Amino acid sequence: MDYVKLINCMRCGMCLPACPTYRETFLETASPRGRVALIRKLQEGELDQSERLLEYLSLCLDCQACSSACPCGVNAGELVAEFTCEQKSDAGLNFMEDLILRKLVPHPDRLEASIVPMRFYQNTGLQKLVRTLGILKMFPKPLGRMEGLLPPLPARPLRQEIKEITPALGKERGTVGFFLGCVMSLVFSEASRATITLLSTLGYTVITPRNQLCCGAPHMLAGDLDGLKEAAHTNIKIFGSCEVDFIVTDCGGCGAELKKYRHYIDVQSSSAFSAKVRDISQVLVLHADELASLLKPLPLKVTYHDPCHIAHCQGIRAEPRELVKRVPGLEYIELEAADACCGSAGTYNIVQPEMSDMILQRKLDSIRESGAQVLVTSNPGCLLQLKKGLSDHLPAVRIMHLTELLALSMSQ
Ligand code: SF4
Ligand code: SF4
Known part of the structure; x- marks a missing residue:
């Protein structure tokens, strides 16, 4: 980790009111300033890496509200994420992480097949029964939380349904590549369908390559930098082979990750790729008057x-x-x-x-x-x-x- 990033914190405290965990606890150790200080003391050898210290850091959401508030350009969330990524990277992937990040996520067909049982669980009424009887209370809590978050799944992921080329309606104004986020395609396919419709209605030909991969954000979370770089290389190659004005995403998390590719891969193509990435709102607002008329x-x-x-x-x-x-x-x-x-x-x-x-x-x-x-x-x-x-x-x-x-x- 770059030590200079740590010493930039002048401990002014302007980030404190912005930090959700500090607002809940009023603990310095749960604040951006405190987190930067903890990592700094670790680097300087004045603190040992204890379970307690890792717990303090793991409470950070990496929401980066602190970076918006900091007058010195310190990004405590990113520093904690970088630190955690280094730790996890040293520890290597556990069995579940390896299964998800190496065997499923890089293979969209397998990832999509893995949610078929969940669709069956919802469509057969089993989910309703399980929820009514409170059966999940007998299982580990994280499973119940995951199940509770699961909304009704679409009949098919968008990636399986959408044409690779959606033509522009009316006069063509340009071509965009559409980045299908994993969760958007698997769970919120209606929203992404609406995104493509809006783009084509405004005169964009939309290219949605079917072989594109996950943006790599889950790899980063698990410290799997090799997996992240592989995903980045593949996506850069795929979108680099299409002549597009923008690479559009309707997933905030994917957009943030795709824009960072140039930090992970030091090649010209990654800068060209990241420079083309746009959140859907950034493209639609360019044509706000025309859109408003519709x-x-x-x-x-x-x-x-x-x-x-x-x-x-x-x-x-x-x-x-x-x-x-x-x-x-x-x-x-x-x-x-x-x-x-x-x-x-x-x-x-x-x-x-x-x-x-x-x-x-x-x-x-x-x-x-x-x-x-x-x-x-x-x-x-x-x-x-x-x-x-x-x-x-x-x-x-x-x-x-x-x-x-x-x-x-x-x-x-
Ligand atoms: S992280 Fe930024 S805002 Fe927070 S105490 Fe340090 S310099 Fe001030
Ligand atoms: S990224 Fe972490 S330290 Fe920064 S505001 Fe969010 S929770 Fe607080």
């Missing part, structure tokens, strides 16, 4: 939750809001602390359930106070976490991906 009234009160990977990691805040506000008849309400993490954070909601629930509760309180009927967001992790939170505590509030809302307005 939208029909939706008399709904709508609010927006900023995914950390979009607001803090990519600095995208105005574009999604502008697009939502373009829908006629819609009343936009700004959410209190809209860019505060929802507690999803990859697998955080499974491995840190208590802290995740506290953070989620704050977000649900803001949504309740906003009086919104619809919550819009654009990241699969947030969609899973907030969908579950809303169905448990605010069932009258619907959650939609940004592109689903726009496509709904267009179809009225």
